[in-house]
Amino acid sequence: MALLQADHINVFYGAIHAVQDVSFHVEAREIVTLIGANGAGKSTVLKTISGLLHAKSGRIVFHGKELKGVPAHSVVAGGIAQVPEGRRIFLRMTVEENLEMGAYTQPRASLSAAMQEIFQRFPRLEERRNQVAGTLSGGEQQMLAMGRALMSRPTLLMLDEPSMGLAPLLVEQIFDIIRELHQGGTTILLVEQNSQAALSVADRGYVLENGRIVASGTRSDLLASDAIKKAYLGA
Template identity: 50%
Template structure:
């Protein structure tokens, strides 16, 4: 098997005196969809942010295509092929949809901007309808689509998604996960942090379970869906 495109080896992260991640190890291979599930406050978002150095890992290594990026700048990480759609969407509220999307080209420049705008409008037709509308006037689901599309505008080799279903209506969640499924079928490598374990595990080739800043379980999406402990803790026992 090829070396992972992204690998964390025994990563420790602290917020002041508080240890948020403890010896976390995981790997993601090119073309895979991998999920990280766990309760709120388990450290999932911290793990994603540590890949961009905010906060920095205080121990261990974060390897991207074999290079340790744990001390690199956020801009270096983004311009070399890692993009993140953050928790809470964080769109630029006073900018239009199109302006938000163009912000996603900052790591790579505008060479492919026109072409990639059209691709985003095909992937998310609602954004095409709203292209001249300010982001703050859109629904939560539309803003989530915009956040994902903005991340894709940097033509990433790996897409990091932090809680894409958070606070959204079930029908919108279903649409977003179908879009992620289509991206995965097209070869996109996806690392998904998600509290909705049912959706995440059904989408994923493999998954990890995080508890109190530590990886406690791992397996295929199907294995974890069928695991009694996971079902009891994250799937309501169903």
């Protein structure tokens, strides 16, 4: 059985039918990407999984447990962490405090070990641990957002547009980290507008258009498809 399974979910923003009958799954230790243009409904899907939004119909099952009615703050404790779009780190709190918030649901005793792991992966964060997060550069903020999500030691890490607003070199760095995390055993659900970069790391992908899934397949299927090349890969 898949680690995460979404069956026929429909999500509304008021009268707007933002996600229409979307089904997909993520197997344990996979990297799966949802690609599509701005406003296609990708972020809405992630927010529905993390409990910030609620599906009107359909079901989402994680680890064999249905997520319906589970409040957002309990989803994290269940093993799903999200790096939200635009990073949304706590700008007025220090780097260390941001990381502590990431471990909010974890026992206090494991805090310093988890933080050490993050500092090993992102040495820049250790250098700036007492700095207010608002003073970090864009790339550092993205690292902090990822580190903060990893503090809860998630089974499933969801990343929403991690490449947004970053210089190409930094984008590459972020995707290297995604690969490393994957090799370390973390399952990843990646939402990206930058389809090229996303498909470079993903095992499989789904293409969203106006709230619907219009194509899906393995990385090589999607890379080979002419329609997708035209619409999303700029070929």
